[in-house]
Amino acid sequence: MALAAATLQALVNIVGESRVRVDEQSLATWGVDWTKMYTPAPSAIVFPSSIEQVQAVVRLANEAGFAIVPSGGRTGLSAGAVAANGEVVVSFDYLNKITEFIAEDRAVRIQAGVVTEQLQNFAEEKGLYYPVDFASAGSSQLGGNIGTNAGGIKVIKYGMTRNWVLGLKVVTGKGDILELNKDMIKNATGYDLRHLFIGAEGTLGLVVEATMKLDRAPRNLQVMVLGTPDFPSVMNVLREFQARLDLTAFEFFSELSVQIVTAHSGIPRPFESATPFYALLEFEALSEAMSDEAMTIFEHCVEQGWVVDGVLGQSETQAKNLWRLREDISETIAPFTPYKNDISVMIARVPAFIADIDTIVSSQYPDFRVVWFGHIGDGNLHLNILKPDAMEKADFFAKCKEVNVQVFETVQKYNGSVSAEHGVGMTKKAYLTYTRSPVEIEYLRAIKQVFDPNGVMNPGKIFDLA
Numbered sequence: 011m012a013l014a015a016a017t018l019q020a021l022v023n024i025v026g027e028s029r030v031r032v033d034e035q036s037l038a039t040w041g042v043d044w045t046k047m048y049t050p051a052p053s054a055i056v057f058p059s060s061i062e063q064v065q066a067v068v069r070l071a072n073e074a075g076f077a078i079v080p081s082g083g084r085t086g087l088s089a090g091a092v093a094a095n096g097e098v099v100v101s102f103d104y105l106n107k108i109t110e111f112i113a114e115d116r117a118v119r120i121q122a123g124v125v126t127e128q129l130q131n132f133a134e135e136k137g138l139y140y141p142v143d144f145a146s147a148g149s150s151q152l153g154g155n156i157g158t159n160a161g162g163i164k165v166i167k168y169g170m171t172r173n174w175v176l177g178l179k180v181v182t183g184k185g186d187i188l189e190l191n192k193d194m195i196k197n198a199t200g201y202d203l204r205h206l207f208i209g210a211e212g213t214l215g216l217v218v219e220a221t222m223k224l225d226r227a228p229r230n231l232q233v234m235v236l237g238t239p240d241f242p243s244v245m246n247v248l249r250e251f252q253a254r255l256d257l258t259a260f261e262f263f264s265e266l267s268v269q270i271v272t273a274h275s276g277i278p279r280p281f282e283s284a285t286p287f288y289a290l291l292e293f294e295a296l297s298e299a300m301s302d303e304a305m306t307i308f309e310h311c312v313e314q315g316w317v318v319d320g321v322l323g324q325s326e327t328q329a330k331n332l333w334r335l336r337e338d339i340s341e342t343i344a345p346f347t348p349y350k351n352d353i354s355v356m357i358a359r360v361p362a363f364i365a366d367i368d369t370i371v372s373s374q375y376p377d378f379r380v381v382w383f384g385h386i387g388d389g390n391l392h393l394n395i396l397k398p399d400a401m402e403k404a405d406f407f408a409k410c411k412e413v414n415v416q417v418f419e420t421v422q423k424y425n426g427s428v429s430a431e432h433g434v435g436m437t438k439k440a441y442l443t444y445t446r447s448p449v450e451i452e453y454l455r456a457i458k459q460v461f462d463p464n465g466v467m468n469p470g471k472i473f474d475l476a
């Protein structure tokens with residue numbers, strides 16, 4: 011769908027000729043994220059370089075009647091940043107500056123296009139730490155992280171992106187600029203609109219600036235990978251360690267994940283024995299007593315039969331390689347056209363939930379390779395079904411959608427979430443009601459109406475308007 015010539019000219023007038031792109035290559039690049047299910051079809055890509063320019067684009071969208079899709083590092087997995095219907099993509103690639111460090115508050119002001127790793131490195135230079143971390147940290151942008159309330163591998167200790175946002179500057183769907191929470195720790199003055207924008211996937215407006223909180227840098231991190239005979243043992247190991255140590259990560263993955271990652275990356279297996287599941291845990295060894303405590307817990311787990319074999323990273327390289335066994339899974343399985351699930355329940359419900367999911371998966375996908383992994387210490391499972399080589403993509407996705415109904419009924423039975431950390435976007439939109447009640451969705455629609463009465467902000471994401 012092409013934009014009217016006058017609208018295109020108006021966009022050029024706002025951001026400048028070189029910051030509007032309509033060539034096929036750019037439309038294909040900025041029109042998608044990492045979900046490969048949709049064909050990109052934006053009408054233009056604009057690259058504003060100031061808040062005023064973002065505001066002018068949003069105001070123009072309201073006047074001229076085009077829709078906007080916000081675009082960050084495009085690493086999303088739910089099609090939240092996909093423009094498949096003639097939208098104008100607003101890229102934050104040129105709003106990528108760290109503008110201020112406020113030492114007393116351990117806070118840093120950033121523009122929305124700052125890349126996660128850029129912030130992590132900046133924090134490190136200041137002797138501090140930005141704890142939200144995941145495999146795509148080298149490309150994902152903070153604006154996108156905020157839009158999806160991104161989680162990752164350190165949530166068990168540090169929480170989601172939401173926990174680190176002190177303040178936001180946003181352009182609402184109406185084109186107003188709002189400063190939300192003004193970066194304070196304490197501010198009890200009614201509704202905290204900042205939190206509405208976190209996880210809103212750009213459906214209420216555009217986050218243009220944020221003030222992020224930093225933490226003290228972790229000290230002497232130790233990584234262990236433990237092989238377990240079955241899934242319940244993973245949860246027993248979690249309980250034992252968590253009762254006695256402050257974990258900074260607790261992840262799990264299956265033997266199939268290890269086989270695929272080691273075959274493609276050349277990194278070694280964690281140890282010789284192959285076990286059905288592996289737990290990766292990390293903790294700060296702040297004293298020798300803590301390291302001894304970890305060994306004591308490990309031995310107890312072996313005695314109980316919950317752990318068959320294990321390894322503690324002895325060098326930085328070994329620790330990195332242990333982490334790669336977990337962090338490389340998503341990228342390594344990408345060529346196998348995986349069908350992705352990002353589901354969660356309360357930790358107490360995980361064992362029964364997983365048992366139910368396992369029953370569904372083994373009866374419904376007897377011939378498919380199923381990759382189990384995830385942030386199990388947060389109750390979050392990434393269940394990826396791999397497409398058999400000989401199967402057509404369309405048939406494969408049709409089969410997965412059929413099985414989805416049972417998977418999501420199970421999520422609902424356990425009061426869980428159809429999207430733990432990847433957002434709803436378009437891929438999970440049809441399943442939102444398994445987690446949010448119809449009445450609740452009516453409230454969401456009413457909120458959207460307040461901030462974006464003309465429906466210009468990322469339409470068709472999370473829920474449809476009617």
Ligand SMILES: O=C(O)CC[C@@H](O)C(=O)O
Nearest residue numbers: 145337340350351392394
């Ligand atoms: O690809 C996936 O399913 C998960 C991606 C990411 O959230 C991860 O934890 O590696």
Ligand SMILES: [Zn+2]
Nearest residue numbers: 162385392431
């Ligand atoms: Zn994840």
